[in-house]
Amino acid sequence: MAQEFIGIDEMVNNPQPETKSLRLPVLKGTLGPSVVDVRDLYKSKKIFTYDPGYTSTASCTSKITFIDGEQGQLLHRGYSIEELASQSTYLEVAYLLFNGELPTKDEYAAFEKEITYHTLLHEQVIHFFRGFRRDAHPVAVMIGVVGALSSFYHDSLDIQDKAQRDLASLRLLAKVPTIAAMAFRYSQGHPFMYPQNNLSYAGNFLHMLFGYPTESYEVDPVIERAMDQLLILHADHEQNASTSTVRMAGSSGANPFACLAAGMASLWGPAHGGANEAVLYMLHEIGDKSQIPKYIEKAKSKKDPFRLMGFGHRVYKNYDPRAAVLRESCHKVLEVLGIDDPLLELALELEKMALEDEYFLEKKLFPNVDFYSGLIFKALGIPTPMFTALFAVGRTAGWIAQWREMLEDPETKIGRPRQLYKGEKLRTYVPIVKR
Numbered sequence: 001m002a003q004e005f006i007g008i009d010e011m012v013n014n015p016q017p018e019t020k021s022l023r024l025p026v027l028k029g030t031l032g033p034s035v036v037d038v039r040d041l042y043k044s045k046k047i048f049t050y051d052p053g054y055t056s057t058a059s060c061t062s063k064i065t066f067i068d069g070e071q072g073q074l075l076h077r078g079y080s081i082e083e084l085a086s087q088s089t090y091l092e093v094a095y096l097l098f099n100g101e102l103p104t105k106d107e108y109a110a111f112e113k114e115i116t117y118h119t120l121l122h123e124q125v126i127h128f129f130r131g132f133r134r135d136a137h138p139v140a141v142m143i144g145v146v147g148a149l150s151s152f153y154h155d156s157l158d159i160q161d162k163a164q165r166d167l168a169s170l171r172l173l174a175k176v177p178t179i180a181a182m183a184f185r186y187s188q189g190h191p192f193m194y195p196q197n198n199l200s201y202a203g204n205f206l207h208m209l210f211g212y213p214t215e216s217y218e219v220d221p222v223i224e225r226a227m228d229q230l231l232i233l234h235a236d237h238e239q240n241a242s243t244s245t246v247r248m249a250g251s252s253g254a255n256p257f258a259c260l261a262a263g264m265a266s267l268w269g270p271a272h273g274g275a276n277e278a279v280l281y282m283l284h285e286i287g288d289k290s291q292i293p294k295y296i297e298k299a300k301s302k303k304d305p306f307r308l309m310g311f312g313h314r315v316y317k318n319y320d321p322r323a324a325v326l327r328e329s330c331h332k333v334l335e336v337l338g339i340d341d342p343l344l345e346l347a348l349e350l351e352k353m354a355l356e357d358e359y360f361l362e363k364k365l366f367p368n369v370d371f372y373s374g375l376i377f378k379a380l381g382i383p384t385p386m387f388t389a390l391f392a393v394g395r396t397a398g399w400i401a402q403w404r405e406m407l408e409d410p411e412t413k414i415g416r417p418r419q420l421y422k423g424e425k426l427r428t429y430v431p432i433v434k435r
Helices: 041-045 081-087 090-099 105-116 123-129 138-151 162-188 201-210 221-233 241-251 256-267 275-286 289-300 321-337 342-356 358-362 369-379 384-408
Strands: 004-012 018-027 065-068 073-076
Touching: 018 041, 073 081, 073 090, 073 321, 081 221, 081 321, 090 105, 090 201, 090 221, 090 384, 105 162, 123 138, 123 162, 138 162, 138 256, 138 384, 162 201, 162 256, 162 384, 201 221, 221 321, 221 369, 221 384, 241 256, 241 384, 256 384, 275 289, 275 342, 275 369, 275 384, 289 342, 321 369, 342 358, 342 369, 369 384
Parallel strands: none
Antiparallel strands: 004 018, 065 073
């Protein structure tokens, strides 16, 4: 098929301005919009493109995740998130993200075994936790400890060696839940729980979060499945802020542990991974079911700064496909636990009223994945500051897959965004005695 080009008129600043036409290549993907290739724009014409937030810029070629926000579609390696969340496991999805295909039975067994036997931390790493204040945010602790892994695992730092990349990938996927659980236990003043090799990935995570050395911990299958689904639904989400951060850090040649720590720092922002925390803070602000109509009206008013957190999505202009799966899990968890919590009752009433309101239906402001994940975490007794840490556990698979893909892409260059400079022109320095 012939190469497609797009023409752009250019004004040339000669004494008598003339218009020239630029021909830029158009690149087509498997799905989604085509992109205009501007790589040679500065080299040939000494001009940049301007795109704050890079919302109209493709920074890489990827085969991992595709999102169609208009249709409410999320695909991992071509598989819909609905099918993966309902039929797969988090470790199987992680294998898919890493390798491009679903594993065979033998491949899955070998992968699961590798992850299981990498869940322990070096004993000296555990001493790191005691260096943090007990009231430190769990993500702050995770960023420090994950970054510190690079000082312990020297045999997986050479990013040019595929075997070392694979080893680092396994270690991170296995150890991040252990680190997250220890950050939680440390904040509670409770003893650390070591991983158990006889448990599933999600079941082991629950054991490390809620178990005690004085008694056996029975993993409820409904809660275990809900946790596994939560991890799947957060596994990857294309080139979002934290994933782009991982790729940007990795483009400089940084080691994988440093790259994931950078991704966690980006995820920590309230506009990204902190959104499910914001849902709980909003529910506390509403306070009582009787106040819901008042706050719904506030959310409709353009003059009022209040917004319903956990409703609508920047990317999805339709229903968040992850929320459709998690809504069912959320209601199952609440039913199994039978918790009498006014805040959860308030949330369910808010969901009901919002889904019946013409304004929210017309604007397609449906509950998103953050709304339901926040409710599940709350029902499990996980404190609000820990929500983003659990998000990071799920997103680890995607971060690793994106980091691996970036390193294997021959077109990868060190990230170097350009700018539109609006500062002072060249000035002459004046000595301080003359100012």
